[in-house]
Ligand code: SF4
């Protein structure tokens with residue numbers, strides 16, 4: 001009798017879908033993945049229902065690659081269900097790992113988000129005369145309609161359930177996905193809780209020349225055409241490679257574009273933004289607090305978007321301050 005294949009599940013929560021496409025970017029190797037695993041749940045590609053997963057014995061899925069943050073009650077339920085059913089739960093990609101772009105919505109509360117999307121006259125809702133909003137329950141003649149509860153705060157996967165491994169990137173690069181999947185097949189994974197990948201920085205992979213030159217001014221990317229050999233940061237472009245985990249092969253600096261930090265920080269760094277700000281302090285050519293303030297304010301007009309683009313939900317800040325009088329039932 002042939003040996004049973006390990007069972008693989010893939011799920012997509014609050015994310016853009018890019019991580020699903022990244023899985024397909026392994027090209028013909030997807031056939032190796034399909035040959036090596038029994039894919040038991042992958043809503044975007046395979047017809048299986050949640051009730052099928054509910055019926056599986058606990059721990060019967062060998063590996064679940066879970067992408068996306070947790071924004072709704074449905075995503076929270078799926079995270080808990082797949083946690084229970086899986087031996088190894090992998091936070092797959094930046095959204096599950098750190099919240100990523102969906103986590104930037106933690107700068108607003110649910111009401112502000114709904115106003116942006118549903119208010120009559122908003123960019124996405126030219127007509128809504130009754131000012132309708134999605135409700136968890138709506139009574140109609142046929143019964144009660146249910147929608148997932150939209151939470152006030154986006155959570156990362158490990159703020160919701162225990163996570164075994166993290167695969168960074170927005171999205172993870174195809175070769176890193178393959179390496180992780182191969183390691184799983186061969187039982188060569190690092191200790192639980194690890195980020196799968198390197199523990200050096202993008203600067204270590206970047207071939208640009210560094211001269212330890214300090215800067216007096218940051219430029220926006222469209223303001224200058226940088227030379228192709230010198231470190232972008234030393235040319236005044238905010239490159240996050242100094243604080244970002246390696247593994248991508250310095251893709252962005254290779255095409256004259258600063259690293260924006262999608263792989264997150266290295267092991268032991270609690271807060272990517274704080275790490276980035278501390279790294280920048282050694283690059284700014286001034287000792288005068290007022291001048292430093294001016295250099296930052298003029299050159300980095302969106303500090304949260306620049307330093308916490310991928311990691312706000314996972315950071316020490318986590319979200320915009322929430323007034324104490326907001327009810328917990330609606331602000332989870
Ligand atoms: S700061 Fe950016 S451009 Fe400079 S060496 Fe690091 S990754 Fe390369």
Ligand code: SF4
Nearest residue numbers: 248252259260261262
């Ligand atoms: S260079 Fe930075 S932003 Fe670009 S892919 Fe690598 S880690 Fe992500």
